[in-house]
Amino acid sequence: MNTLPIIAITMGDPASIGPEIAVKALKEKRIYEICKPLIAGDADVFEKIIAEIGLDVKINRIQKPADATFTYGTIDVIDLQHTDISKLEYGKINAMCGEASFRSVEKVIQLALDGAVDATVTGPINKKSINEAGHHFAGHTEIYAHYTGTKKYAMLLVEEQINVIHVSTHVSLRQACDLVKKDRILEVIELLHKGLTRLGKTDLKIGVAGLNPHAGDSGLFGTEDDEEILPAVEEARNRGFDVEGPVPPDTMFAKAAMGAYGGVVAMYHDQGHIPFKLAGFKWDAARQQMESVKGVNITLGLPIIRTSVDHGTAFEIAGKGVASPDAMILAIESAVQLSQNK
Template sequence: MTAATTTHPLPLAITMGDPAGIGPEIIAKWAMGALAGNRHVHPFIVLGDVGTLQRAAAMVGAPLQLRAVGDDLHGMREALQQGALPVLQACTPLPADLPMGRVDARAGAAAHACVQRAIDLALAGSVAGIVTAPLHKEALRAAGVRHPGHTEMLAERAGTTEFAMMLANGELRVLLVSIHLSLRDAIAAVTPQNELRAIRLAHRACRAYGIAHPRVAVAGLNPHAGEGGLFGREDQDTIAPAIAAARAEGIDATGPWPGDTVFMRARQGDFDIVVAQYHDQGLIPVKYLGVDQGVNITVGLPFVRTSVDHGTAFDIAGTGRADAASLGHAVEQAEAMAVASSMQPAMVVTTQVQPPPAPPLPEFIFMLTRHDKTIADALEQLPTVLAAGVRHIGFKDIGLPWAALQRLADAIRAAGAVSYLEVVSQDAASELASARAAGALGVDVLMGGTRPEAVLPLLRSTPIRYYPFAGQVVGHPSVLQGTVADVVASARRIAALEGVHGLDLLAYRFEGDSADVPALIAAVCAAVGKPVVVAGSIDRAERIAAVVAGRAAGFTVGTAALDGTFEATGLGPHGLTGQLRAIQTVLHDAAAQA
């Protein structure tokens, strides 16, 4: 570690949370102890409303001196050295009579602004990580914020779809395959793709703690991890192959272990982290050891983020009774992870013997479309799609009336899935109308379209990620014209445009020689430094294999799954569920063989 790193570590950004909740008062309580005893490895700055924090400090009897600092954080270190609490005014100043313990749009807007400012600092490399006090979902909604909480905001701004929830305390680390799903849906979410993603993220999380060779235990789904198939086959047919694939990547993953003993073994030191199959399987052992000790960590972001493991506690907000212990643990976890991250260059010699990790699996994006139109029963089919563990779901801008598209987009968002709108409009006016519709619908990704220069100005003030078509796309159903060289040249030009986040490659509607399609995918992916999603008629295993081999970021399937083109595996489910599970199995197999 260099002297500069040791002497001047980057600060942690601590966000105020909902000002009508207990966030400001637990910050005041924690800061009083941290500043009095100088008990902080990193410097820190609070992002919030100065007046609200002053009132919270007075209410809990904390003799804190608050020091406002500028956007460049100038004055932060001096404030800490003098025992003062540095605060960046990150939101519109709030009135002194803001009611406590009640949903208020002003509070939701302030909390949202503080998180967004913290993300700005993290993405700019100005802070070592973010520690968040709790938000209130209804207050966010009242303020017009479409995200239900921190995780969605952070992941979208960071541009990642590979993230997970981890709970940790001094004795256990647990990462979840699925989070807020019914037990029936959580079982359906046990897919090869989800299992391998969770194992990779668990490995990555431990590395962030400075563990050079993490030992990842994977909990079984069924009693006794299935007992060789006697109590269910998911453990041996789905979880075990994902573990084998992870081990082939150099990850020390083992299991599936019986869920009734694996957490005890991890607590005794046999493992560094446990991958739990569903919410309660993972959270019960962590919370049994003490709710006030738990820390919520978002894994998969390009920066450290920890949070308290409790909500806004409106019932006691403003009484001074809130316990700051969880915030203290969240800060300690963030400090430990930030220190480990700063030491990563020194770990190169240790880690270079490990084989390089395989690229992430391409995202399977299921399109609720048939023949380039959104299907009439898209909303009715959505629960089946979600229950199969699919979390990337798209539709087209034609096929349903506006009100139905809005209900569909709202339902996808409410389920915590990533939503995609693909443009199939054939003229400039309708394409621009579709771009405006994407903003109104609140989708996460706008795909397709052939006029990026006209569309980009409409998207610049939105969080929407934009993936226009590469090459010359014409007609409806759309086809991709030109040679491989033409498409690659177009891809380079479009990917270079500011505001373009990736490309939509209609590879399997290519009018050229079909034998050239795998080479086309590989050439476009190699030519641009941005994600490429492969679309078209992906209706067989070898086409998914070409997507994997070409190192695409994702692929879409719609009509083929709805028409039952893929062969359902074994004695598993049939219908749409069977199709979705079959596609996930094909994807996993293709990645294992790549």
């Protein structure tokens, strides 16, 4: 037990499914067999959700990791006390909840920087709530980059078949096109290769998506593919990487889903997220709810480890006890894998 990594998990937005999936994940005994998990958040929020959905688990309120017992059946929570439980409403955008979720993220970052924990895992946050609380960040990735002083970073999404990294994420589509530059593409190719290696992947062939339809079709539909993406791919090959591209994205992601690549590079947020979620998210039409939500978000380039669920707050089902912890479990497992290959 002493050799297991300490994994710090954030609460997520208190009005979301974040607390529920964290508790459900830590109800899995196998999690305690691979790591020593703790949560940073508000103990009252976890007491509330446990009581409401009838989970057989206890909360141990602590102030620091050294106080944790790491005992299955008892969840250690670093109690930050930012949520007034009498004012908590599930499924609502709220500055109080934004503040609570932000402080949870801030806490685990500091714990990791101080070496008190081995890795961090984040639950879903609501960007509007965080901004209403006065914290003007586009998302988790930008918060981590800011507090760790990281300039070169990228988002990697991991699923059973598709592993995708992004040249840009939380910017407008118009701005995303302007960010397709040789140096940035080469940077994320290198980050992807390192990330796949640390995750223990053996297939390191990388596909690089084009930006325009048909990857520009020799300049007929845009010049970025020939002038920025192709030179980056050629330089990556010169550096010893097994890279193919620019590949028309509709073809590349179909090939990736069938195992043609160990990882792929998307040029912007939705180009990567849409096929990724089609592969990992399963909808139960009969019950009109998600059957399974699988997918892990990893921020590469940071001096600390950060993995996350790759789904949102799901306000519409918050507090109902039906949220799937699959993505949280995978995020914890990925954090453990990364911590073992620092």
